[in-house]
Amino acid sequence: MTSRVIVVTNCTNRKRAGYGTVALTAADMRGSLSSVAARWGRAIKKAPPSDQAQDIYMGRAFSEARQVTTTLGGTLHIISAGLGVVGAAEEIPSYNLTVADGDNSLKPLLTQLGKRPSDWWMALTAELGQQRSVRALLENNTDALALFALPGSYIALIAEDLASLTQWQLSRVRIITSAHGRTLVPEHARHVALPYDERLEGSSYAGTRTDFPQRALRHFVEALTGHQLSIDDARRSVSAAMHALAKPVIPARERKTDSEILALLRKNWDRFDGASARLLRYLRDEALVACEQSRFRNLWHRLQQDLANEG
Incomplete structure (x- = not known):
């Protein structure tokens, strides 16, 4: 196998906020894709850089990908619903756009137009330039093994891009995702998706579901x-490793309203020193x-702000 490795991970909703975050208004989300x-594209091209990509994205998933990249002495690249493929050391603007649930999500627009996330990706890379595509990433790194660690939502985003890869290009790709994510990999690329x-x-x-691919x-x-x-x-190695493990029994958990969860967090805030992970x-x-x-994170931030205002 090649000795050089590149790691490809997804962008995260958790970002360090920068000055002048680029976002689309409700009016901007109208019309064709x-x-x-x-x-x-016009908004992104006009926006000044905020910081290097590796200093903007946050969370365990991104940290795990960075750790592996460091271990391998490779380079890290990010699949971004707003920017296409970006290098970790590349300076990018602060932005807010996602194909997942959350603020400034493209999901309502895609549903309205009867389009798929991959349709947005193709429109985005056509607008920003094909150098932002997965295919271009592989063409520019012909001597490297590319390890893709992506959740199902990002597999769906780049599905058409993956479908455009040649078998020779795919021979240098390993896709690491969930069992559901593997079903979203184009059929001719499914043999490089590992059976985790x-x-x-x-x-x-x-860990948690959101950081499964990176773990x-x-x-x-x-x-x-x-x-x-x-x-x-x-x-074969992954299959054997999974066969040797047993899926843990997940206890039955009760669904509660935001108000009920906030009350529990407030009651136990001091007990856990307000630490989000422990709570x-x-x-x-x-x-x-x-x-x-993500729901917990929003509630935790809301309570943190409420407690600060009360103090």
């Missing part, structure tokens, strides 16, 4: 030295409350 992409599944949670690489990436590199294996050996573990493991990570 190409017209929206054109408005977005929820049994990974029974290992020392356990699996770290397992692949650290536990299996998979970046040194052929695709067939890599698939989330309390909610899930002790209070047995179902709360998705």
Whole structure:
């Protein structure tokens, strides 16, 4: 196998806010996909750089990808719904756009137009330039193995780009995603998607659903030295590793309203010194409350602000 490795991960909703964040208004989100992409492209091209990409994105998923990149002495690249493919050291503007749920999401527009996330990606890269595509990334790194660690939503985003790759290009690609994410990989590329599944949670690489691909990436590199294996050996190695693990039993958790969760967080704030990670573990493991990570983060920030105003 090649000795040079590039790591490709997804952008995150958690970003360090910069000056003059680029976003689309409700009026901007009207019209055809190409017209929206054109408005977005003009706004992005006019926006001044805020910081290097690696200093803007935050969260465990991004940290895991950075750690693996450092371990391998490789380079890190990010799939961004707003910028296309960007290098970690590239200076980018502060922006807010996503194909996932959340603020400034493209999902309502895509639903309205009957379009797929991959349609947005193709419109975006046509507007910003084909150098922002996955295909261009591989063409510019012909001597490297590319490790893609992406959730299903980002596999769906770049699906057509992946479908355009030649078999020779795919021979230098490993795709690490969830079991659901593998179903979204184009059929002719599915053989390079590694068979990771929820049994990974029974290992020392356990975590949350949002950072599953990046944790699996770290397992692949650290536990299996998979970046040194052929695709067939890599698939066999991952299958054997998953077979040796047992999926942990997830306790039944109760759904509660935002107000009920805020009350629990407020009551236990001092007990856990306001630490978000410890409060989330309390909610899930002790209070047995179902709360998705992004929802918890929003509630935690709201309570933090309320407590600061009260003080």
